[in-house]
Amino acid sequence: MTTDMLGKSVKRVEDRRLITGGGRYVDDIKLQSMAYCAILRSPYAHANIRSIDTSAAKAMPGVLDVMVGTDIPYNPLPLAWPAGGSAGLQNNVNTPRALATDSVKWTGEGVAAVIAETPEQAFDALEAIVVDYEPLPTVVDAEKATQPGAPQLHENAPNNIVFDWTVGDKAGTDAAVDAAEVVVRQRIVNQRLIPNPMETRGDIGLYNPGTDEYTIWMSSQTPHIQRILLAIFVMGIPEHKLRCISPDVGGAFGTKIFCYADYVVVLHASKRLGGRAVKWIESRRENYQSTIHGRDHITYLEIAGSKQGEISAVRVKTYANLGGRLSTIGPGIPTTLYARVLSGCYKIPNVFAEVIGVYTNTVFVDAYRGAGRPEATYVIERAMDLFANEIGMDPAELRRRNFIAPDKFPYENPSGLGTASGGAKIYIDSGNYEPAMDKALAMAGYAGMDKAKAEARRRGKYLGVGLSTYIEVCGVAPSKWIGAVGEGWGAAMWESANIKVHLTGKVVVTMGTQPQGQGHETTYAQVIGHELGIPMEDIVVQHSDTQGTPMGYGSYGSRTSSVGSTAAIRAAAKIREKARRYAAHMLEASVEDIEVDGAEYRVKGSPDKKKTFQEIAFALDLAFDAPEGMEPYLDETAYYDTPNCTWPFGTHVAIVEVDEATGHVDLVKYVAVDDVGNKINPMIVDGQLHGGIAQGVGQALWEGAVYGDDGQLLSGSMLDYAMPRAAWFPHLELDETVTPSPVNPIGVKGVGEAGAIASTAAVANAVNDALKPFGIRHLDMPLTSQAVWKAMQSSKGAQA
Amino acid sequence: MAAHLSVTVNGTVREADVEPRRLLVQLIREDFDLTGTHVGCDTSQCGACTVHVDGKAVKSCTMLAVQADGSDVTTIEGMASAEGLHPLQTAFWEHHGLQCGFCTPGMIMTAAALLASNPDPTDDEIRHAIAGNFCRCTGYQNIVIAIRAAAAAMRAGSTAGAAS
Amino acid sequence: MIPAAFDYVRATSLDDALARLAADDGAKVIAGGQSILPLMKLRLARPETLVDIGRLTELQGVRRLPDGRVAVGALTTYAAMIADPILGHYGLLRDALPNIGDTQVRNRGTIGGAIAHADPASDMPAILLALDAEVVARSATAERTIPITSFFEGAFDSALRPGEIITEIRLPGGRDDVGSAYSAIEQPASGYSIAGVAAVIGARSGDRWGLCAVGVTGVGEHPYRATAVEQAIRGGASVADAATHATDGITVASDIHADREYRTHVAAVQVRRALEAAAARLG
Known part of the structure; x- marks a missing residue:
């Protein structure tokens, strides 16, 4: 009997190659007579381009070609997700160019590309390109950019506004705020972040003149989507003439979802060279300047309720910085994925949000781990602490009083998820929030915090404790919701899996999702091994190539475990059913009489009359004895569209100590109780949580992309952007509650983003709690030593 | 002006003619086709390119290939032996010390240097030793656990070796 | 990521290095490379020639001078300093050295390189200042001793003259009081x-x-x-x-x-x- 590995902490299949140096990332691929591309980037954040002189560069040794924007037949990149949902909403759209033509809108925008025999020659030639710029005034702050007199980036976007989008019942929310006993108001900044996957982006373009077909190797989360976007919307070629291959991807965190300029450059460059492969590898500096950033919201929050702690309304106005031009789904992040989940896990009856998307002279902002939901969680979790503080209630108690009760699911929240678009109902599938919070509070020693604070004071430290009782929307998404014209991103989001059973009974699974470190080769094998009753070793999981995998929408939004795995389960069910029919034929029984137990197909009541899965696969492959009407071979594909999203939740508790003398914040304890439903592989789930928590803590304490007023990226390298290091973390203490999702057969919810969504608010709440003795209500992130010390100083000054 | 150099890589003498500006990491990746050593930054911060030169962990992006002429270089490809994986490789696998795997080779090389000088490090010592290796996936937790486990396995192995 | 092209010579001796520096205005010295290579990769430094002194054993190691002072060779790495028993007596070195750079940087970075680079935020200069150290510098024609208190003249700017190489740093001997x-x-x-x-x-x-x-x-x-x-x-x-x-x-x-x-x-x-x-x- 094969051991069923579903739900077990199985070692990862992909690791052997990765721990021995056998991983194959884009930069590891060398093709015959491959040329190298380097991209010249604008030193100005805002300028008109008067002229570009490439003649000297073209004469440099080894230079094969120098391209500028006008060399690209169709230059603008596509926008896949404008803000939508309300009638008459206008998006003032400007998308990036493959290479800039008349103007640049941020420091680092690509202006020209050199293709040379070696990378050295390509870089050397960049210095010989002469660009005549006419510098223009700059604005980098989203709120300031909308003010009268601000520099204007685009003619079609007055006051730099991309859209002014609203959601929720304005009149009801206004009335509830007006009527409330207590209203707390706070301006909250969610700072801009640089995502920093350890592998930067990169790609290799290859044109085949013999077939007129293109291939691109790309470090991407979405090869199938890129095929659609690049072929149809940029290159003007049919989809079947473009093959997208995403090999091992060295982390992504959202940054590798999108359609980037360099893809277009290397494809055209290869064609211009008559079919020589052209490789471009992004430097870290370029990654900082010209791959998407995340977050960057300025929010005016109002939270209203009673002195007894009953929250009646949340009203926000958010300025979302979208950068100089729009990334692929940039507008969808601060609208649908942010404002529609603003009420979190609370039964807040009135929610209204206005989101103003804004152009600034910064690189585009798009989905970064969590994508809108961390921003929403940060607002509502800070709001709960601010309100608790105002009415003198324990923050945990305030949360407890406002949780959606366990008997209220499925729950429709008031900021409109239920009526998003296309008439599809998106509701919170399940939840039971109090037990998770109670468990976390007990683990953290929450009851003894006053004593701990007093003890810390004796050491010159201020101790603080912070909670984050988050929920997340995962498993994106029903196509009738996300794919609907209006609010959706205009594309479906179903998922796919194909299973082929070879004659020896070995199984090849291909899927439309695309891993970036999550271990899909392992988890899919666990799921399919369970479904077919065969050992994981008999299964190989393949992905990442539009040739040979079924169409799918890729991996992001914590969707693979719930949507992708369900597609795999359905494909396995089809395999099982066909195997059962053939077993009936082999055993001369009726199909109804065949019972399946793992890999055994036997006749009910006659346990010795049986065939193994391998025997059936062998016979069906040779097919000399196949019954009339039955196709040979076990090969089944399933496409699965989820009926709903999934909703993980949990409580994270952070304990920090603030050094009074320097303002330095030390994270001393971190507890996380997460409910991600059932788990395919608990070890991998924990790993996802660890990494997510670390990224979220990074935002709270250290990380921040800083642009100068002139649009120069001051945090332009890892020397100035603080990547979290090992020594800055305590051992993270994890536990769970399990509320299986009713949405999918395994009961999983997704865990790729939960840690990052929860931890930022927990740590920020802890630091603000530590600063309470100074009368500080709210301090914006990152909570650096300087920021904390200055806040303490100004409050000391105010008290004096 | 090309310079001729000779380096012993993972026990094998390799020769190359390179421009002086060739970095050791490019020599390893481009000239010797050992692509397990990665480049994650351009400011000598991230440690993905860590290899051993004459037994010491160094960032191969911050050393010229010509500076390694005549040296003994070990990369991740040289860690496993005929007997099997290095204990650190086993421990990273066993304890889920990697996700995307991009930082992993450098992380293992730094950890190996740590364990060579400190066979029984505390968690704090491990976290301090990998300060020059960034990981964005794991939050470092399972990396620390894996290094601690590898240290224990190596101590047990050397005790067993001494006894036999 | 890729430095501009340059010529490279590996010095066979200190005198050889000094002669090459004297002969070539565009030449810069490389030792461990932990300061100059990051700058070269971003093309913020573009020497025409690099004179590699990294293998000059005569500039490595720590020794006690006859007068009781301690001489640290310019090419002594941070890692070597951490391991050195003589330097282990200095509390401030025990505090500072393990936190300079990281494991890999400490294996390549040298004391001479650190102070020649004169980074305004580097730790080693503060330590040497507090110790009243002396910097010994040699050119093709002369050797001189520069008090550390007059060595640092600005950001990335020191009293070291073109053609000079730091050979050693002298510290006062350790004292129990x-x-x-x-x-x-x-x-x-x-x-x-x-x-x-x-x-x-x-x-x-x-x-x-x-x-x-x-x-x-x-x-x-x-x-x-x-x-x-x-x-x-x-x-x-x-x-x-x-x-x-x-x-x-x-x-x-x-x-x-x-x-x-x-x-x-x-x-x-x-x-x-x-x-x-x-x-x-x-x-």
Whole structure:
């Protein structure tokens, strides 16, 4: 009997190659007579381009070609997700160019590309390109950019506004705020972040003149989507003439979802060279300047309720910085994925949000781990602490009083998820929030915090404790919701899996999702091994190539475990059913009489009359004895569209100590109780949580992309952007509650983003709690030593 | 002006003619086709390119290939032996010390240097030793656990070796 | 990521290196490369020729001089200094060395390279300032000794002349009646100091400290001796009071990580902490 590995902490299949140096990332691929591309980037954040002189560069040794924007037949990149949902909403759209033509809108925008025999020659030639710029005034702050007199980036976007989008019942929310006993108001900044996957982006373009077909190797989360976007919307070629291959991807965190300029450059460059492969590898500096950033919201929050702690309304106005031009789904992040989940896990009856998307002279902002939901969680979790503080209630108690009760699911929240678009109902599938919070509070020693604070004071430290009782929307998404014209991103989001059973009974699974470190080769094998009753070793999981995998929408939004795995389960069910029919034929029984137990197909009541899965696969492959009407071979594909999203939740508790003398914040304890439903592989789930928590803590304490007023990226390298290091973390203490999702057969919810969504608010709440003795209500992130010390100083000054 | 150099890589003498500006990491990746050593930054911060030169962990992006002429270089490809994986490789696998795997080779090389000088490090010592290796996936937790486990396995192995 | 092209020569001896430097205005020295290579990769430094002195064993290692002082060869790496038993007697080195750079940088980075680079936020200069070290520099024609207190002249600018190579750094011998310590607050991204302070303090005789030397890095245009702090201590001020003079007469730096006000404040905090720790080591 094969051991069923579903739900077990199985070692990862992909690791052997990765721990021995056998991983194959884009930069590891060398093709015959491959040329190298380097991209010249604008030193100005805002300028008109008067002229570009490439003649000297073209004469440099080894230079094969120098391209500028006008060399690209169709230059603008596509926008896949404008803000939508309300009638008459206008998006003032400007998308990036493959290479800039008349103007640049941020420091680092690509202006020209050199293709040379070696990378050295390509870089050397960049210095010989002469660009005549006419510098223009700059604005980098989203709120300031909308003010009268601000520099204007685009003619079609007055006051730099991309859209002014609203959601929720304005009149009801206004009335509830007006009527409330207590209203707390706070301006909250969610700072801009640089995502920093350890592998930067990169790609290799290859044109085949013999077939007129293109291939691109790309470090991407979405090869199938890129095929659609690049072929149809940029290159003007049919989809079947473009093959997208995403090999091992060295982390992504959202940054590798999108359609980037360099893809277009290397494809055209290869064609211009008559079919020589052209490789471009992004430097870290370029990654900082010209791959998407995340977050960057300025929010005016109002939270209203009673002195007894009953929250009646949340009203926000958010300025979302979208950068100089729009990334692929940039507008969808601060609208649908942010404002529609603003009420979190609370039964807040009135929610209204206005989101103003804004152009600034910064690189585009798009989905970064969590994508809108961390921003929403940060607002509502800070709001709960601010309100608790105002009415003198324990923050945990305030949360407890406002949780959606366990008997209220499925729950429709008031900021409109239920009526998003296309008439599809998106509701919170399940939840039971109090037990998770109670468990976390007990683990953290929450009851003894006053004593701990007093003890810390004796050491010159201020101790603080912070909670984050988050929920997340995962498993994106029903196509009738996300794919609907209006609010959706205009594309479906179903998922796919194909299973082929070879004659020896070995199984090849291909899927439309695309891993970036999550271990899909392992988890899919666990799921399919369970479904077919065969050992994981008999299964190989393949992905990442539009040739040979079924169409799918890729991996992001914590969707693979719930949507992708369900597609795999359905494909396995089809395999099982066909195997059962053939077993009936082999055993001369009726199909109804065949019972399946793992890999055994036997006749009910006659346990010795049986065939193994391998025997059936062998016979069906040779097919000399196949019954009339039955196709040979076990090969089944399933496409699965989820009926709903999934909703993980949990409580994270952070304990920090603030050094009074320097303002330095030390994270001393971190507890996380997460409910991600059932788990395919608990070890991998924990790993996802660890990494997510670390990224979220990074935002709270250290990380921040800083642009100068002139649009120069001051945090332009890892020397100035603080990547979290090992020594800055305590051992993270994890536990769970399990509320299986009713949405999918395994009961999983997704865990790729939960840690990052929860931890930022927990740590920020802890630091603000530590600063309470100074009368500080709210301090914006990152909570650096300087920021904390200055806040303490100004409050000391105010008290004096 | 090309310079001729000779380096012993993972026990094998390799020769190359390179421009002086060739970095050791490019020599390893481009000239010797050992692509397990990665480049994650351009400011000598991230440690993905860590290899051993004459037994010491160094960032191969911050050393010229010509500076390694005549040296003994070990990369991740040289860690496993005929007997099997290095204990650190086993421990990273066993304890889920990697996700995307991009930082992993450098992380293992730094950890190996740590364990060579400190066979029984505390968690704090491990976290301090990998300060020059960034990981964005794991939050470092399972990396620390894996290094601690590898240290224990190596101590047990050397005790067993001494006894036999 | 790719440096501009340059010529490379590996020096066979110190004299060979000095002769090559003297013959070529565009030549720069490379030792461990931990300072110059990052700059070259971003093309912020573009030497025409690199003279590699990395293998000159004559410049490596730590030895005691006949007069009791300690000479540290310019090519001694941080890792070698950490392992050296003579240097292990200096409390401030024990504090500082394990936190300079990271494991890999400490294996390649050298003491001579660190001070020749004259980074205004590097830790080693503050330490050498507090120790009243001497820098020995040689050119093709002469050798001279430069007091460390007149070595740093600006950001990335030192008293080292074109054609000169630092050969060794001389430290006073360890003394039992002196305590020393290093205390810093780091810029989290780079690990360089926002304010790093090296303190050396002599045993009290009566109500006065025997000696006091305080080196500060990360704060001013270049690393400096906090003479106002030293005077206050010698004048009998408390450590806490003396520390408030940490930036007297200094143009305090400001950047995205620490503005002038904060840097001024934490400089004083680190001076206090370093002096307290140094005094504590006196027992």
